Amino acid sequence: MAKLTIPAPELMRAGHSACPGCAPALAMRLMLKGLGPRTVVSVPACCWTVIDTPYPTTALGVAMLDNPIESTGASISGLRAAADALGIQDLNILGFAGDGGTADIGLQALSGMLERRTDAIYAMYDNEAYMNTGVQRSGSTPLGAWTTTTPVEDGARGKAEPKKDIMGIVLAHRPVYAATVNPSFPEDFVRKVEKARVLRGPRFFHIFAPCPPGWRYASDRTIEIGKRATDCGIFPLYEVEEGRYHVTRKGGALRPVSEYFQAQGRFSHLGPEDVARVQAQVTADWERLLRLENGT
Amino acid sequence: MGATLEIRFHGRGGQGAVVASELLAQAAFLDGKMPQSFPFFGVERRGAPVTAYTRIDDHPIGIRTSITTPDIVVVLESSLLRTQPVTDGLREDGLLLVNTRNPAEELMIPVPVRRAVVDANQIAVAHGLGSPTMPIVNTAVLGALVGASGVVSLKALDQAIDEFVPARRAENRAAAEDGYHAVHVVEANTPFTPPVPQAVGPTLSLPEGPVATLSSELIHTSAWRTLRPVIHLEKCTRCNFCWKFCPDDAFTFDEKGYPVVRAEYCKGCGICAVECPPRVIEMVEEA
Numbered sequence: 153m154a155k156l157t158i159p160a161p162e163l164m165r166a167g168h169s170a171c172p173g174c175a176p177a178l179a180m181r182l183m184l185k186g187l188g189p190r191t192v193v194s195v196p197a198c199c200w201t202v203i204d205t206p207y208p209t210t211a212l213g214v215a216m217l218d219n220p221i222e223s224t225g226a227s228i229s230g231l232r233a234a235a236d237a238l239g240i241q242d243l244n245i246l247g248f249a250g251d252g253g254t255a256d257i258g259l260q261a262l263s264g265m266l267e268r269r270t271d272a273i274y275a276m277y278d279n280e281a282y283m284n285t286g287v288q289r290s291g292s293t294p295l296g297a298w299t300t301t302t303p304v305e306d307g308a309r310g311k312a313e314p315k316k317d318i319m320g321i322v323l324a325h326r327p328v329y330a331a332t333v334n335p336s337f338p339e340d341f342v343r344k345v346e347k348a349r350v351l352r353g354p355r356f357f358h359i360f361a362p363c364p365p366g367w368r369y370a371s372d373r374t375i376e377i378g379k380r381a382t383d384c385g386i387f388p389l390y391e392v393e394e395g396r397y398h399v400t401r402k403g404g405a406l407r408p409v410s411e412y413f414q415a416q417g418r419f420s421h422l423g424p425e426d427v428a429r430v431q432a433q434v435t436a437d438w439e440r441l442l443r444l445e446n447g448t
Numbered sequence: 449m450g451a452t453l454e455i456r457f458h459g460r461g462g463q464g465a466v467v468a469s470e471l472l473a474q475a476a477f478l479d480g481k482m483p484q485s486f487p488f489f490g491v492e493r494r495g496a497p498v499t500a501y502t503r504i505d506d507h508p509i510g511i512r513t514s515i516t517t518p519d520i521v522v523v524l525e526s527s528l529l530r531t532q533p534v535t536d537g538l539r540e541d542g543l544l545l546v547n548t549r550n551p552a553e554e555l556m557i558p559v560p561v562r563r564a565v566v567d568a569n570q571i572a573v574a575h576g577l578g579s580p581t582m583p584i585v586n587t588a589v590l591g592a593l594v595g596a597s598g599v600v601s602l603k604a605l606d607q608a609i610d611e612f613v614p615a616r617r618a619e620n621r622a623a624a625e626d627g628y629h630a631v632h633v634v635e636a637n638t639p640f641t642p643p644v645p646q647a648v649g650p651t652l653s654l655p656e657g658p659v660a661t662l663s664s665e666l667i668h669t670s671a672w673r674t675l676r677p678v679i680h681l682e683k684c685t686r687c688n689f690c691w692k693f694c695p696d697d698a699f700t701f702d703e704k705g706y707p708v709v710r711a712e713y714c715k716g717c718g719i720c721a722v723e724c725p726p727r728v729i730e731m732v733e734e735a
Binding site for chain 1: 493494495496658659660661662663664665666667668669672673688692693694695696697698710712713715716717718719721722723731
């Protein structure tokens, strides 16, 4: 067999209830490959709480705690306190929450966990809307995207507000480690998780997580869309360790964002002016990221 | 107050079961009735089993719970008869309508109720509704329901489709009309085929607390797919991309390191076929 580029053991099981082509399912699979079996996962109300079940079955080969949508940050602080009280030291504690449960409803608990310096990993899988309840916009839905609550009708043109910068919010809390990861780049994904695993203190992952039904594309395009998102600069791959930035994928010149938009029905109404506006922002953000990396 | 008529729909995500229950309620309203429609709040995934409910009465309906003793059960895909308890609670004098190309006498059901069958796939495909592998059958099935039961008038159904279906109205109206004429009904106590008890593997015994202790691999998700991957191994480079990018952990390897599809779990998303560098994975229609 050719050499595997990511670990072989599977801690996420088959038989789960994710839609065909689900990136959050692949993200959990990769996350657990990086963390290994000594892990407890806390999942709030989100797609993953349904993906894992139906009761009495579970798709995780590690312990999973199901908790209310706003509570992920608080729950992982509690899990760490419990592990400490029991004298368990070799445990990875992972919060795994959607963008609605993180950037909107769970923001306070996330901020609290970061501020308490909880020794745990918080991962936000970003499918850019409340997908489990049927594609309602979240704070993390990008500008211009169609959702059921940001329709394209009667002059409305999808979401009117830009996407919330969750990495900026998290980095303002100065975590020991924060990184963006994308299941389309599994080796980079797992390498960052393995790196974060051995650090102590609050750590954060922003996971790019395409959603075939919510983003309106065929289920076989999930990996391709993820690659386009990173290669056009919409979702750059980088890590921030003790405040030092490192961009982990630089593919030369950025591809145009239009290539990313064209692949998805949720952006099909956007005209050249809309795309140009996003392109200008993405280019500026990318240059800013490179300046942060260079310390200039 | 007269009895409320209760209808339960079983389908798969993407077939239009929820819309069918809504359209039926809209048609009943147009007939001057007091209808109610809502889906079961569950896993509404593409391909996953979906349940929806419609109640129809001459008077306002107070009850808001899901339907457990339906007068009519409508099944949008016959494979659900094997995997879902669709006839649970169906009244002895009730009606079971199934979308199938097989005769009503061959439906595998536990009790010989009145049965109706319609080949809604063929009707939907003939009118260009959905794709041949994933036809959208809801309007053809509703036409058949009206033909078999008269719960609403065909005129009201036609009007409801025209007012509330977002796209391809003419084709959907024609499909309903065809379903109305094509439905075949057999009376209760005509011969029936009891289901063969199947070995279901380990029994799911519930643990005492709210703790899930069984593996999800007891659940086979193969029925979700309409396409399956076929690997042309003679050209496979054993690069492992299919395994690496699979969201369903549906690949394993043989002793020589070639990929093997775990057919009982593959949902047919097609990522492996797109990402395979030498392009040796082909998605073929399920037989």
